[in-house]
Amino acid sequence: MSPGSLLLIGVVVVVVMAWIFWPEKGLLSLLIKMRMNTLKVQLEDALKFLFDCEYKNVPCGLHTVAGNLHISSNKAATILDRLQEMGLIEPRNETYQLTDAGKSYALRIIRVHRIWEKYLADETSMDHKEWHNAADLKEHQLSTEAAEKIAGQIGNPVFDPHGDPIPTASGDLPIHLGVNLSALKEGDAGRISHIEDEPGYIYEQLMALGLYPGMQVYIMDVSAGKITFAAQGEEIVLTPLFASAITVEKLQEAVHVNNKYELLSSLEIGEKAEVIGISPNCRGQQRRRLLDLGIVPGTIVTAEIKSASGDPVGYRIMGATIGIRKKQAGFIFINKKIAQV
Numbered sequence: 001m002s003p004g005s006l007l008l009i010g011v012v013v014v015v016v017m018a019w020i021f022w023p024e025k026g027l028l029s030l031l032i033k034m035r036m037n038t039l040k041v042q043l044e045d046a047l048k049f050l051f052d053c054e055y056k057n058v059p060c061g062l063h064t065v066a067g068n069l070h071i072s073s074n075k076a077a078t079i080l081d082r083l084q085e086m087g088l089i090e091p092r093n094e095t096y097q098l099t100d101a102g103k104s105y106a107l108r109i110i111r112v113h114r115i116w117e118k119y120l121a122d123e124t125s126m127d128h129k130e131w132h133n134a135a136d137l138k139e140h141q142l143s144t145e146a147a148e149k150i151a152g153q154i155g156n157p158v159f160d161p162h163g164d165p166i167p168t169a170s171g172d173l174p175i176h177l178g179v180n181l182s183a184l185k186e187g188d189a190g191r192i193s194h195i196e197d198e199p200g201y202i203y204e205q206l207m208a209l210g211l212y213p214g215m216q217v218y219i220m221d222v223s224a225g226k227i228t229f230a231a232q233g234e235e236i237v238l239t240p241l242f243a244s245a246i247t248v249e250k251l252q253e254a255v256h257v258n259n260k261y262e263l264l265s266s267l268e269i270g271e272k273a274e275v276i277g278i279s280p281n282c283r284g285q286q287r288r289r290l291l292d293l294g295i296v297p298g299t300i301v302t303a304e305i306k307s308a309s310g311d312p313v314g315y316r317i318m319g320a321t322i323g324i325r326k327k328q329a330g331f332i333f334i335n336k337k338i339a340q341v
């Protein structure tokens with residue numbers, strides 16, 4: 001082999017070795033960082049889950065942690081051992097309990113997560129199905145300082161869009177109140193205080209039913225396989241699994257729970273109605289646009305014309321004809337009877 005070939009091979013070897021072992025920017029360094037980032041995410045996710053269990057007074061052991069993180073029991077054991085070494089948790093019989101340092105750490109992560117969800121809900125047009133996953137990523141990336149700046153920009157909210165309380169900057173959190181909807185009995189009334197956003201397929205179906213924090217419910221029937229309740233005049237049937245994703249505060253009596261609101265999307269051409277309000281499920285830029293168009297309680301709206309495809313529909317609002325798509329019209333509560341008087 002010629003000296004030139006040997007030199008070329010040597011240069012290639014040096015370049016490859018440099019690419020692999022270069023400090024901070026080399027392949028090995030990047031792989032180590034990726035592994036550390038993955039480990040950091042798993043540690044923080046485990047802390048969040050352990051805190052949630054304690055907050056709701058639910059026992060939490062090795063297998064429940066493994067199931068929540070979607071990892072093997074062996075990997076979960078490694079994560080829990082690491083958290084113990086860091087002084088963030090301590091074993092208690094067959095379960096684990098957060099130390100004061102662990103609670104403080106978990107609350108910081110939870111605060112960032114819920115602030116970001118609130119920001120996405122109120123300040124962007126992102127679909128509600130995407131809030132949780134986006135916040136799951138951001139909670140591991142956003143600094144405490146950046147989170148506090150965002151919180152200030154959106155008015156230092158107290159609750160996230162799912163009804164969960166947002167920990168204060170000093171780490172205070174209200175005592176967990178309420179029970180699962182599945183725990184109520186026939187004849188009980190309650191107000192939804194929280195809708196669990198995991199697993200996603202359950203959350204999406206509950207949202208599709210129009211349920212939201214603040215809505216009142218009245219239990220009509222409870223059997224082994226289903227729970228029937230009234231909410232805004234609608235009769236809704238859920239399995240115990242789906243009902244357990246809803247937290248309610250029990251009420252002494254139901255108020256307006258049987259009032260059924262019609263939707264703007266049900267208005268036929270030529271009909272008019274009075275706006276009662278906008279569903280709490282309509283948030284952010286969508287809600288602001290509707291408010292800017294004059295969709296406020298007391299406004300009279302008339303359905304004037306349909307587009308060729310039937311969507312959007314042109315509505316007469318405060319002297320102007322405005323096109324509103326069926327999806328947005330489905331968020332607007334109306335009363336036809338008042339408008340016809």
